[in-house]
Amino acid sequence: MNWIAVGLKQDLPLGVVIPSRIEDTELAIWRSASGEVRAWSDRCPHRGMRLSHGFVRGNALSCIYHGWQYSENGSCAYIPAHPKLTPPDTICVPTYDCAETDGVIWAALQKPLGAPPAVSSRRPVRSMPVARSARAIAAYFNAPQSTFLEIGSDFDVALALQPCTAAHCVVHALAARGADRKAVSRWLEALRSDLEESAP
Amino acid sequence: MILYDYVLSASCYKIRLMAAVLGKPLSLRAVNFHPAREHKSAEMLALNPKGTLPVLQDDDLVLTDSADMLRYLTADRREWRSPQDDQWLAFASGLNDSLGLARLHDILGYEADIDAARASGVTALRELEAHLTDQRFDGVGFLTGATPTIADIACFPNTALAPDGGVVLDAYPSLRLWMRAIRSLPGFIEMPGIHRLHELAHPA
Amino acid sequence: MTAATDNHWYPVAMVSGIDAPRETWLLGKKITLGRDNGACWVRDAAGNPLTVTERFGHLWTSPGQPNRALFTIPEADTPGRRLVDVGSVRVKCSPLRAVENFLDIAHFPFVHTDILGAEPHTEVDRYDVRIAEDVDEVWATKVKFFQPQAAKSASGGITTEYMYRVPAPTCAVLYKTCPPRPGEWDIITLFVQPLTEEWCEVWPWMALYDDASTMAEMVSFQQLIFMQDRSILENQIPRKLPLDPGMEVPTQADMTSVAYRRWLKKIGYTYGAQLVAA
Numbered sequence: 109m110n111w112i113a114v115g116l117k118q119d120l121p122l123g124v125v126i127p128s129r130i131e132d133t134e135l136a137i138w139r140s141a142s143g144e145v146r147a148w149s150d151r152c153p154h155r156g157m158r159l160s161h162g163f164v165r166g167n168a169l170s171c172i173y174h175g176w177q178y179s180e181n182g183s184c185a186y187i188p189a190h191p192k193l194t195p196p197d198t199i200c201v202p203t204y205d206c207a208e209t210d211g212v213i214w215a216a217l218q219k220p221l222g223a224p225p226a227v228s229s230r231r232p233v234r235s236m237p238v239a240r241s242a243r244a245i246a247a248y249f250n251a252p253q254s255t256f257l258e259i260g261s262d263f264d265v266a267l268a269l270q271p272c273t274a275a276h277c278v279v280h281a282l283a284a285r286g287a288d289r290k291a292v293s294r295w296l297e298a299l300r301s302d303l304e305e306s307a308p
Numbered sequence: 309m310i311l312y313d314y315v316l317s318a319s320c321y322k323i324r325l326m327a328a329v330l331g332k333p334l335s336l337r338a339v340n341f342h343p344a345r346e347h348k349s350a351e352m353l354a355l356n357p358k359g360t361l362p363v364l365q366d367d368d369l370v371l372t373d374s375a376d377m378l379r380y381l382t383a384d385r386r387e388w389r390s391p392q393d394d395q396w397l398a399f400a401s402g403l404n405d406s407l408g409l410a411r412l413h414d415i416l417g418y419e420a421d422i423d424a425a426r427a428s429g430v431t432a433l434r435e436l437e438a439h440l441t442d443q444r445f446d447g448v449g450f451l452t453g454a455t456p457t458i459a460d461i462a463c464f465p466n467t468a469l470a471p472d473g474g475v476v477l478d479a480y481p482s483l484r485l486w487m488r489a490i491r492s493l494p495g496f497i498e499m500p501g502i503h504r505l506h507e508l509a510h511p512a
Numbered sequence: 513m514t515a516a517t518d519n520h521w522y523p524v525a526m527v528s529g530i531d532a533p534r535e536t537w538l539l540g541k542k543i544t545l546g547r548d549n550g551a552c553w554v555r556d557a558a559g560n561p562l563t564v565t566e567r568f569g570h571l572w573t574s575p576g577q578p579n580r581a582l583f584t585i586p587e588a589d590t591p592g593r594r595l596v597d598v599g600s601v602r603v604k605c606s607p608l609r610a611v612e613n614f615l616d617i618a619h620f621p622f623v624h625t626d627i628l629g630a631e632p633h634t635e636v637d638r639y640d641v642r643i644a645e646d647v648d649e650v651w652a653t654k655v656k657f658f659q660p661q662a663a664k665s666a667s668g669g670i671t672t673e674y675m676y677r678v679p680a681p682t683c684a685v686l687y688k689t690c691p692p693r694p695g696e697w698d699i700i701t702l703f704v705q706p707l708t709e710e711w712c713e714v715w716p717w718m719a720l721y722d723d724a725s726t727m728a729e730m731v732s733f734q735q736l737i738f739m740q741d742r743s744i745l746e747n748q749i750p751r752k753l754p755l756d757p758g759m760e761v762p763t764q765a766d767m768t769s770v771a772y773r774r775w776l777k778k779i780g781y782t783y784g785a786q787l788v789a790a
Contacts, residue, residue, distance in 0.1 A: 134749070173622060191635050416599075
């Protein structure tokens, strides 16, 4: 199973939770006060509420619905409706492997093989939703099986593809360190237009 | 100052939020927009012949356009103004016609070409995201610079409420950070669909 | 669709809001409703008239043969109450999820912050829940919770007492301590129209003792509260309400929800329910 890019470090400050997904698996990606990044199932076991709507206090993630608080290993540590109760170990959120390298946040739904792709000397520019599948974009660049595309171009762009649905993905773009990020951004927007217009 | 207000209106919230972060008190008059359509009542039409909300009344002055209200509220607060505000106030009006309409369709069952409303909403969100990403490259976090202006207050409500109209905000990181910065402003108030930052609370 | 679903009464409109005929949905099928010479009517997609009744400010219908009359709320008829047509809000969730959320108090401090609840007052004490066999309704009583602003007419925090009642699968009635009138109960209802299994129109209605607020203020208070719930309801996974244990984790604070789900199963009401854990 591959590492899949699910966000960029620059977009996830301390104490923030964001929604993400890999295909049908919805994820809550969050960074604790001490800086650790976690990738969890985006569903509170209590009533099924999306945890990505929740909030981070210290090194715990809380659900917005009833404030159930989960510690960094995914187990429920506190239920506000029953402050004196020690929640049973059985209440826990499924967690996934998560890594942060070179400014990119990666997650793997199954045990990952090896390290995340090397981004070489590039640095992250921005993440962008595209109304095409990751597979279609990979095929557009003649690399149908890949989720990490080294495009080249004037900016030495690389695209880490995050497969979402049959019609959508998120592209996490990196470029040469010296590249003007605004110019890369315009280049990416033009690429997105091409990709979306080339949809069947 | 009296604000004729509807609790679920993004445009009314704009004015409530602006006044709150400025620390200016508003006297709110609830108008039964839904279901009673009181904004079209004789009394409200006498005040605002357009029959729209919000309406801001300050003694003899009656304002019926939310952009005018933002300018009026900040007339003595130049730090909340920028030369670029006008273009963003126009942009905010576009958000109301796309995302705002989608929201009224999904919540209250308004007639709308919902696919078209959502599509133009997505186009606008992409534009906003691109601009805010550029701003971040320049090291600033708001639409016109390092501090918020009426441009940010005008664009915030319909953007943050986009999910109410079936438009997801999941993959717009710069929008998310910008909305978070607005929610962190001293004096920030919430509305249904835009909650406060609970992480800032300090429970006993 | 089964008799267990069809033979119930459902709200489809506010009586005061019916003018020109209009279409809506009920249980996944189109219906049309309108008013002729003062009498409200509902027709199915084939044009056949459906049974109707007008009560609590709303028009009710049933696609089947209701085996009993629409439930009553006798307390709502006591003089001095103001009857509040709150209007409707559409929500992309199971009608059963909307009802269950209405029966829940533990979310108040987090979803209705500083209005119906506030940290650190989050504890839910044990309360009584039963399925009243004689009337076949779910009842929760002696529910108490600290509220910073219990109603439009309330100022300051108080411990409020509630009784919850589920008289029909998609309807819930809340009896709530009434700040201006000790000993009386305000009545707040949630009438849910199942448009489909994952989409509903919610018609809150209230009968309140409140001489201080304008009608618009009472309406906006309740719309504010329900719209805060809407952003939760549209983000629960799955959209349908799981009736089988195992998929969600109830605690003692969720006894009303547990009884509601059990009762739905007992009466065979599965429209909007998820029966097998995914």
